[in-house]
Amino acid sequence: MAETTILTLVGSLRAESVNSKFAELAAEAAPEGTAVTTFSGLEEIPFYNEDLDVEGKVPAKAAELRAAVAAADGILFITPEYNGTTPAVINNAIDWISRPFGQGAATGTKAAVIGTSAGQYGGVWAHDDARKSLKVAGAAVLEDAKLAIGGSYQRFAEVEPKDDAEVVDGIKNVLSALAAPVLVDASAN
Known part of the structure; x- marks a missing residue:
């Protein structure tokens, strides 16, 4: 049986980001037969511009992102909330x-959005916005695969996410949902 691959994209660029620690934990906690990797370098990708999105001009890091997403069985977006919405790096x-x-590379790929933020609701507005954008992009968004942890500064001041x-x-x-096989509804045919 082939290994299931899940790619994480982290919406915080800070070196000590708790959301990055969530990504590390995801790699450690992956179900048997599942490999979780984190895409690095989102900050290196220029803002989307159709003038750049033509053969021979696509920035190398954007092409690398597309290839990584296309090769993955699932995508796990791990993001905080900035000003009530998704960070620009995730939107980009x-x-x-898309x-x-x-x-696009996300078309038909299972996706979930989780994370933590300083606010009391843990970034749910950002997560909802990312899910909406991913649906428009054609991803198969898992609506019930959620995790939003609020109060990140206090909650993780002395406790690491791996100890929570x-x-x-x-x-x-969430990883189990992303790694689960897609069940086809035979009655739909």
Whole structure:
């Protein structure tokens, strides 16, 4: 049986980002037969511009992102919330993987969005916005695979995410949903 691959994209660029620690935990907590890797270098991808999105001009890092997403069985976006919405680096990544419209790298790929933020709701507005954009991009968004942890500055001031049972269980549940085989409804034919 082939290994299931899940690619994480992290919306915080800070060196000590708790969301980056969630990505590290995801790699450690992956179900058997599942490999989780994190795409690095989102900050190196220029803002999406159709003038750059032509054969021979696509920036190398954007092409690398598209290839990584296309090769993955699932995508796990791990993001905080900035000013009530998704960080620009996540929006930009979704823009690049959504093109060409209807045939982008994310088309048909299972996706989930989780994360932590300083606010009391843990970034749910950002997560909802990312899910909406991913649906438009053609991803198969898992609506029930969620984890939003609020109060990140206080909660993780002295405790690492890997030592927080709610976080560990939540990430394991989301990864299991992403790694699960897609069941085809035979009655739909």
